[in-house]
Amino acid sequence: MSDSTQDERIKDISPLRQALVRPELGSIAGAIIVFLFFGFLAFDSGMFSPRGVLNWSTVSAQFMIIAVGACLLMIAGEFDLSVGSMIGFAGMMIAIFSVTLQWPVWTSICVTFVLCIALGALNGYIVIRTGLPSFIVTLAFLFILRGFTIFFPQLIERKTIIGGVSDAADGDWLASLFGGKVGEPVFVWLADLGLIDVFERGSRAGQPVVDGIPALILWAIGLVIFGHFVLTRTRFGNWIFASGGDAQAARYAGVPVNRVKILMFMFSAFCACVFATCQVMEFGSAGADRGLLKEFEAIIAVVIGGALLTGGYGSVIGAALGALIFGVVQQGLFFAGVESSLFRVFLGVLLLAAVILNTYIRRIITGEK
């Protein structure tokens, strides 16, 4: 082998093939297709009016928040199936603390965050100490947390929905960070210019139909930027890839794999808690069935985003686009007047296609046959 000449056996690879190896590619293509599709199918239905945009971007943002946590955890080589139950549990705890126990809402939110992150750490600790697959350990927590979420409100209030959080949260500084809206004056101004419709009758007559960006969307964007930054630009990000790629090799190279994994379980729980808090503040109540199936939706968004189920490879931007596809299709079918049960059929097909594509890409990267 000579010093600088190109090895004659290294074939030039096409830019397409090079781009294909980027994990986001599939989801970028998917997002474009989905927008084109609904652009034709549902353009007149109001899907792309300010109100329609707000509708599907809110739904997408919900998926994004939990997808970021699931994405980093999956790249670190683990799953968290307890996300959905954690959402229900966190919401219920906030309601019990603030309504039943009459704590200030900001205290309730803080205590709930601490509790959920601690449960995430416990998930991670059990996985690390026992060496069991995280699939099984978090499946156990899926049932444990859901059970408590139904049990506590029945024990205390004899019902499974606790309302009245809105009244308690009125004027609370921390609650507005999750349930508030941003940019109202801008939207009023846009309405004055005639760019946004105003309500024509009812109690809000004269106000713009879209009067601000929900805090939920800002949380989603913030978490995506944070996750992407940590994963690609920091030393810790390299450790996340290494821990999921081959935990033993990473350990031998001095990467604190256990710490990385436990922290990612905690982050996943944090994301679930953000989701739950936003939801409780929006609805003003907590229900025992909240967050059902969210763990799978998060994982599907991450897989559509190009991450490998086996860990070590993926992208937060991809997962965010996966969540966007998810939200746009779910709401788009509604706008287009398609039977909503077909959404599940679509989801299954999309998941299968994404996994097959990812497996193919993995072969390209690793040169496996």
Next chain:
Amino acid sequence: MDPLFEMQDVEKHFGTVIALGGVNFSVSEGECHCLLGDNGAGKSTLIKTMSGVHAPTSGRLLMRGQEVRFEDPRQAISQGIATVYQDLAMIPLMSVSRNFFMGNEPIKRRFGFNLFDHEQADKVTMDEMRKMGINLRGPHQAVGTLSGGERQTVAIARAVYFGAKVLILDEPTSALGVRQTANVLATVDRVRKNGIAVVFITHNVRHALAVGDRFTVLNRGKTLGTANKGEITPEELQDLMAGGQELVELESSLGGTV
């Protein structure tokens, strides 16, 4: 020459199993000391004891004559003892550059954050790979696309770059073809000439004789003795590894092909 790294009467027990029952071993700067042993002889345990994965049950580890104790692999690495494992050297899905700096990422400070300095990492990776004679398409090429020999070479280059004084190679040639083996052995030779102490673990006598300065045979958890280059024949080494008699009989029946 005084040994750089030495093990004295090292024993390692796992419960009731004695994996190492009194190992004496040393390696000096610029020397390639081959450790030979058949499967189950205790090679893996010995490597893990040297590299800080296991603490020895009894016995002493000496670095430049000073006794050292390693709680974990990081401590061994910080003392200059680096280990390249046969199949766990690299992570195939990650780029060469990310692999090269795994656990030792270069940092630059921007806006009060400690960021992974990708430019620096990419530059160093390309330089080091060129020195080792590996042509990369770019620093972002995934390790999975490299051959087994190239992966071993990248891992060795990484260990040397991060200041290894003692380089432990765990069967670096066992899964390789002829040409790749030759490349790895040439790398070992180059590294040794730079004054690094190399511990070369193998069960292939011919590979050992090609680069070794001294040879120690491990059998059933004990070192059977050490021989210098030129003092021992391949047949004697082979017999020692197999524990004597049976192989002699086997060899005669196979016509000397083992």
